[in-house]
Amino acid sequence: xxxxxxxxxxxxxxxxxxxxxxxxxxxxxxxxxxxxxxxxxxxxxxxxxxxxxxxxxxxxxxxxxxxxxxxxxxxxxxxxxxxxxxxxxxxxxxxxxxxxxxxxxxxxxxxxxxxxxxxxxxxxxxxxxxxxxxxxxxxxxxxxxxxxxxxxxxxxxxxxxxxxxxxxxxxxxxxxxxxxxxxxxxxxxxxxxxxxxxxxxxxxxxxxxxxxx
Ligand code: Z5A
Numbered sequence: 001x002x003x004x005x006x007x008x009x010x011x012x013x014x015x016x017x018x019x020x021x022x023x024x025x026x027x028x029x030x031x032x033x034x035x036x037x038x039x040x041x042x043x044x045x046x047x048x049x050x051x052x053x054x055x056x057x058x059x060x061x062x063x064x065x066x067x068x069x070x071x072x073x074x075x076x077x078x079x080x081x082x083x084x085x086x087x088x089x090x091x092x093x094x095x096x097x098x099x100x101x102x103x104x105x106x107x108x109x110x111x112x113x114x115x116x117x118x119x120x121x122x123x124x125x126x127x128x129x130x131x132x133x134x135x136x137x138x139x140x141x142x143x144x145x146x147x148x149x150x151x152x153x154x155x156x157x158x159x160x161x162x163x164x165x166x167x168x169x170x171x172x173x174x175x176x177x178x179x180x181x182x183x184x185x186x187x188x189x190x191x192x193x194x195x196x197x198x199x200x201x202x203x204x205x206x207x208x209x210x211x212x213x
Pocket of ligand 1: 010011012013014015016017018039040041072098099100101102103104106107147148157158187188189190191194
């Protein structure tokens with residue numbers, strides 16, 4: 001019996017941390033207790049080293065958009081091959097803080113890198129590997145960034161313009177409409193309402209998965 005891969009996506013300040021805790025608690029209530037948590041970029045020693053460069057840069061060397069993209073895929077495949085696939089194979093359920101949809105939205109939408117180039121890279125690196133379910137927390141970037149800013153110093157990506165984050169949101173919304181495994185949650189609502197939305201989605205989705213195991 002293999003596990004399932006559930007991913008939480010959204011702009012900064014969308015409330016991914018609460019969503020992850022909510023998903024974990026619902027799974028546990030359904031007796032799915034063997035959980036593996038991942039975050040992207042990161043989650044293995046090499047991927048965490050890449051995360052540090054992606055978020056903070058290195059010395060004063062400019063990091064090009066294409067190099068950032070390649071580092072994201074390098075980090076992702078390290079995580080998939082060394083952590084996610086073995087965990088799923090052993091029957092664990094994996095809860096991911098971001099995955100490939102972030103690249104489509106941030107590097108495709110935000111950085112405006114060529115979508116065909118990203119798609120080709122994705123197919124070559126990931127093959128047909130994808131999450132079983134993605135919960136996309138949709139939030140106006142002005143609200144999300146305000147929440148995130150209250151935590152202090154902003155990293156390389158967080159320092160981008162509001163327009164950059166508006167493009168990311170637009171791309172997220174477009175992609176969510178095209179894929180039925182991506183479910184949109186209104187993350188502008190108060191936390192208890194966001195939790196309720198997640199509970200409703202999982203209550204419908206989970207029995208189908210457990211019956212198919
Ligand atoms: N990135 C990329 O460009 N391409 C990729 O392929 C991948 C990533 C995988 C990762 O940074 C960065 O890498 C990210 C995208 C980029 N960059 N940016 N910018 P990270 O992991 O450090 O940051 P993050 O993923 O954006 O996480 P975050 O900023 O911590 O967002 P969050 O987890 O959604 O936020 P939170 O901690 O859950 O909530 C923030 C605050 O808001 C907190 O005080 C909450 O209590 C509050 N909150 C949350 N929800 C609510 C509601 N509903 N009401 C009121 N208050 C709330």
